[in-house]
Amino acid sequence: MENSRVLRIVIPTLVGIAFLLLWEFLVRINGVPTFVLPAPSSIWTSFIANFASLMDSLWVTLSITVLAFILAVVGGVGLAILFSQSRIVEMALFPYAIVLQVTPVVSIAPLILIWVGFDRVQFALLILAWIVAFFPILSNTTLGLRSADHNLRDLFRLYGASRWQVLTELQLPSALPYMLAGMKISGGLALIGAVVAEFVAGSGASTGLAWRIIEAGNRLDIPKMFAALLLLSGLGISIFFGLSWIEHLLLRRWHESALRREE
Template sequence: MTMQTAEVTKQTTVVNDVEKEQNRLWLIFKGNLLGPIIAFILFIAIWQILPTVLGLEHYILPTPIDVVNAAVEDWALLWPAVQITILESVIGFFLSAVLGIGITILLASSKVLEKSIYPYAIVLQTIPVVAVAPIVVIWFGAGLNSIVILSFLVGFFPIISNTLMGLNSVDKNMDELFTLYNASKWQKMWKLRIPAAMPFIMAGLKVSCTLSIIGAIVGEYVAGIGGGRGGLGYSITVAAIQVKTPYLFACGIAAAILGIGFYLLISLFSHLMLKSWHESAMKQEK
């Protein structure tokens, strides 16, 4: 009798644990995903109905079905364009991250360097990429090289500004403690300032990763080439000239999905880097 009671109690506990886990997952889904899913469904429904109600032709405002059909029909063109844009964006972002963080560490190590060079980084950011693009094309030629450089230029400044802010935001007490133990300037940099700046660096990477895609697509407008080697920016230009509006929408949506995916990937990397020690990531973990 006692064994039967124990077995029943064990089964009841397992059922309760399963129900608690289901309730927890439902609360997470309800709090984070349910609202965006409902909003997305409503948006697609309104978009599907609106052209019919207003009597708009598909070349003025295509419906979601028209866009999906265009993507399927021209998939042989769309997918290679997406791949090319991914390649250009990733290379541009990687250069922005490596050079941006490296240069910022040098700037933060010397107030003279920071005051001398950082203003020019700000000036570089204020120049529209469309104005710089023709010069880059003249110097480096049309194609991958110019597009990568433009992607790099657009994503470069957010990393510099965020990293420099982080390196200059070290806790004063910790800085004095390192000084008390006779730590050198570079010991402070590697063991105190860079770890303290990691959340700022990750924030800069999140901004830069999306801007690098924008820079690549804008670069493709100016420096893109055909012959199966054009990215999304080039495809958008061709679709606009040919008035293939559904395919134009498909390219734009593909660019948006690419940006969201890139951002989520960098956010995951940031979470993995910070989750074991930084408060913001630990709160998300909970």
Template structure:
């Protein structure tokens, strides 16, 4: 009986959002048709689908560019954020000296510094500039969450490790990192979405056709009043963001499902 209940719960978790999405599309299509809304104001879902099929090659090529920048920025932010967080926790002086600058990077608008990054990197290296800007946006959540996780270890367990003569490296690997894993994964889930946002914003700022990512396709379509193509590009961006979120959620589930309360309670 419990198995059937869990199956029904999982089924509705998947089916309910899909049903809501289908209902919204039907209402959207019906409203555009009934009120004869011009396509350059709000295209119907069927027209967006036609534009997606017609421009599939160019849009998918742009999707690959945006995805490449997003994944590279996310990986750099994850590795760099965790490594720097470990350094901060191990050495208070380093944290005191560098953490304010990490905060400055976080609060500085990407739009404001993007032209400067483009000049420094060179306009012939636009993708590298996009990578730097996306990394700046995605870096801080991993750093701050990892620092919080490493400092949230049960002090009794830390004292026990000291009592048994564990080195700082052993304590880090066998106690602090496993205990901080839920925090690290939460930071990575935030960072994945921010890396995509950072890549898109950076592409907008780069402008002038130098970037061939999805953001430039949106700008290009808007300039030509090709609104169905714009919505098609937005649809692909949304799918990419959803895919990143669910992939990272799957990684979180696989790593935590056997021992952490956040997953065990959700399963129950």
């Protein structure tokens, strides 16, 4: 098992190093201009030269993403619990949650900016990122709460369990794998929402990584653009693996999916 874990780390690392070396070699041997495709060494040099501004922008993007994700988890789980307790509430509100999901964030971003005010761009970005991240948690958690074993639910009722006891001791534990799967999707979507919203906002008042990419592109500073893009990719990968680790910790001792992974 330990060898398998080591290979899961070593093999992707070696493939990544080989890809970077090949990239560097092909760019140099073919004399590709920097403004078309910079070599990894040029991207690294630009990253070091712009380290302070890129880290500041990374923090802005990260803070919006994390806050939008937290609000999506709280709102999505809370509303899913409400849906599980009241069919009428679910029928009344679920269609509007679907409307939020299927409406492209690009199309509503200008409206949100106008309503919130151009002096509060960060708040507008937070709203847009939350809209994108909200629905996966709501839909997955709702499905998980519905998927609790009906035989166990009847047994709880037979022994006189209250609705609160059924919810906390049966439905929520049963819904946990679904909820965590929704969170893994939502974490990446929160980042995508924040970035897309910042592209649409197109304001220098916004200092996230998306604005650094726009700024570098306007100045044809392609190495800096790649550096910002790689930071965004690294942030997305970190969010995914962080949530996967949390999922593993919470499910590894009892859920079938995690137990099979351990074998």
